[in-house]
Amino acid sequence: VEGVEVNYMQRLAFLPAPFDGLSVFGNLTKLSSKGNFDEGATQLPSFVPTTINAGFSYARQRFEGRIAAKYQSGHIFVFNTNPFNQQWREDIWTVDLNLSYRHRPGLT
Numbered sequence: 001v002e003g004v005e006v007n008y009m010q011r012l013a014f015l016p017a018p019f020d021g022l023s024v025f026g027n028l029t030k031l032s033s034k035g036n037f038d039e040g041a042t043q044l045p046s047f048v049p050t051t052i053n054a055g056f057s058y059a060r061q062r063f064e065g066r067i068a069a070k071y072q073s074g075h076i077f078v079f080n081t082n083p084f085n086q087q088w089r090e091d092i093w094t095v096d097l098n099l100s101y102r103h104r105p106g107l108t
Contacts, residue, residue, distance in 0.1 A: 003031035018060055025068075026054035045079045048072050062102040070094045 009025040029051045033044050055068030071093050078087035102108045 001031055001033050003029065005029045021058050021060040023057045023059075024055075025057070026052070028052050043076045043079070045076055048075050064098075064100045064102075066096075066098045068096050070096070 005027060007027040009023065011023045013020050015022060031047070031049050033047055050071070050073035052071040053068060055066060057066040058064070071091065072089075074091045075089055076086060077089045078085075080086050100108050
């Protein structure tokens with residue numbers, strides 16, 4: 001397995017209040033595989049070659065929020081020597097939203 005990962009995260013503290021609690025983040029993972037696999041497979045089952053994550057987070061006083069998008073490239077899920085019996089996963093996009101409020105220490 002060979003690959004590369006690029007990661008970036010920055011708090012945007014230079015923005016005027018109340019936007020100074022904003023942060024951005026993102027990463028890209030790109031992988032490839034080579035080898036002699038069982039039963040003549042040319043790809044590893046459940047091997048995800050490309051993953052991307054990106055989003056924003058915000059923290060101010062007692063409030064925190066985060067929105068993140070994730071992409072996973074399509075990949076073979078179940079290998080079979082008969083190509084018609086192989087199972088593939090399509091590209092997957094997901095978006096997550098998380099919000100929290102700290103009422104007091106120990107209670108969020």
